[in-house]
Amino acid sequence: MGSLPNLPGVYRFRDERGRVLYVGRATALRSRVGSYWTNLKGRRHLSRMVPQIVQVEAVVCDSVHEAAWLERNLLERAKPRWNRVRGGLEVPIYLRIDRKGGVPRLVVDYGPFGADRPDDVFGPYLGGTQARLALAGLGRVLPLGYTDERLTGAARDMARIRGVDATDRDAFLATTIAALRREPDAVEAVREQLIQHRDRASAGLAFEFAEKIQQEIEAIDWLVAEQKATVITDPDSDVYGWADDLLVRFEIRGGRLSTWTQRTCRQANAKRFLEQTPDGWRPFADRSAELASRLRDAHERSVHSG
Structure with missing residues (x-):
């Protein structure tokens, strides 16, 4: 998990077919994600999920509060099989x-x-x-x-x-x-x-x-703490980041960042998407794309070495 920083954020696990198994949030991404292979503690119900994980994706947030909101928004949009609750427990x-x-x-x-x-x-x-x-x-x-x-x-x-x-x-x-x-x-x-x-x-x-x-x-x-994932005054927009032929997209609707996708995309094709990103979101989008690229490369290395 060396590609993950020990910063607040949201992570998700995918299986060999690319299906999302689980979405979670972390105060420190590297420690939290690594704990699934070392000590599940009160999360033993996830022990059967761990062998199915083949890829880790993550987004660094500007605060734990922002990570909590992003996790909630993603889970309200779609609940993966291994998540127990749609949305979140906090009110x-x-x-x-x-x-x-x-x-x-x-x-x-x-x-x-x-x-x-x-x-x-x-x-x-x-x-x-x-x-x-x-x-x-x-x-x-x-x-x-x-x-x-x-x-x-x-x-x-x-x-x-x-x-x-x-x-x-x-x-x-x-x-x-x-x-x-x-x-x-x-x-x-x-x-x-x-x-x-x-x-x-x-x-x-x-x-x-x-x-x-x-x-x-x-x-x-x-x-x-800085928190952009849910802001009632934010206009609808699409946020894109690109790094090393990987395009990351976040969709903001009704003030909520609730969709996170990523796909392969050449730089020339990415330009028209990147131009749509509001200036205030560019650091978040660029950081997300760079992390996505590192995690993709780490996954590919593990596949080839395996």
């Missing part, structure tokens, strides 16, 4: 700015259509747990709820202790939105404050609380 989630009631607040939603303003919807994200942890982390350092002038009792006392009032509202909201838009300075500011909260909790021997904050940090990292 698609959105975060939304709710501006009703006078004080904006960040809420979890199950669709992109509940906002008064289109720019107030963020996502989709995979995994309700991750989304709720990220929401908790953002609320910990950007407590919009404490900027309400109508607070009473314990909530008002807590706002006073934390030094928060209505004058902080616009700044908290702007940073929340900027972080969810993946603006680096805002993301770093949120992470730094959460790290300080975590370290203070740990120094005070509140280890369970420190662990919860660490989970919030990781959830925010998950949400703000």
